[in-house]
Amino acid sequence: MVEPILNKPASEWTAVDIEALLTAPPETHAAICRRADELTRKRHGDRVTYVVNRNINFSNTCSIRCHFCAFHATHKPEQFRLSVADVVAKANETPFVSELCIQGGIDEAIELGFYEDLVRALKQWKPTIHIHAFSPQEIISLAAREELGVGEILARLRTAGLDSIPGTASEILEDDIRKLVSPRRLTAGDWQYVVETAHTLGIRSSATMMYGHVETPLHRAKHMVKIRRLQEKTRGFTEFVPMPFMADNTALERANLVRPGQRVSFADVERTLAVSRLYFDDVIPNIQTSWVKTNIAFAAGTLRTGANDLGGTLYEENITRLAGGSAGEYTSPEEFQNAAARVGLTAVERDTLYRIKN
């Protein structure tokens, strides 16, 4: 069942083919992972990458209230909103990072001017910093609040100094699932529109998939096909990041839509990364494993099942930690290097656009 699919070019795979690989019986697991590792080694050799970056969340006030999110705060005492000076002060605690990843909740009180001032102030603080900021949800909500087009919002942020956007808020790009996990979220079509507009303007993005909640393997497969089709059109995605869902403290858990403390199994994480490599290798060469969602030792193992990138050092990670993640808020470059060495690979530092740092 698996071989005929693996022997076809990935560009010809249908969602049903991808579903078949995701759900193929356990006795095929090792062979699928091995094929993914062979492809990864062919493309990247024994080199894997990480980025020295820092996360900063500037607000946890959010009108969207996704059912999978344990980060947003509904009540005033737990809500926070950082000023531009606060964010610059946080950035200044880690002046050596090459990338700042900045996201906030959908805080209706924050205007476009704040986003522009924030980006400008950070560029003034360190002109070489790469600003990877504002999810497609933040962009589209800002466009609605300001009564401006998505293209205009992105162009103004780019003029202020925005370099790339995180491809978060995609979850699963199927509206039946989006209605269940986050009814107020932007639609699948809107997500694709924001990302395509960004790519057209020369603003690159990551592509993500949050899986292991209420979706089926076919939903995941359809999501992956949409990402591939968009990449064939724009070539704007820098990497694909499958992110396993964590249930703790989420509305999905409280509503019994997922099991208490539900986690994606390690085998499923490995299989999803392996199938991602097999499907995306020729169009998205970088497949990122998420140490935040699992742990660094397991993440290093997945560098042998299709992943070639360990993501970022982060320094401050709030979103997964609040959903029950215990991998910590920071992984040092030395830990990345040691973890990769344990699986026979060499980890080197890259920038956001996957250029190797000397």
Ligand code: SF4
């Ligand atoms: S995931 Fe983002 S948009 Fe959704 S509730 Fe959390 S902060 Fe808000």
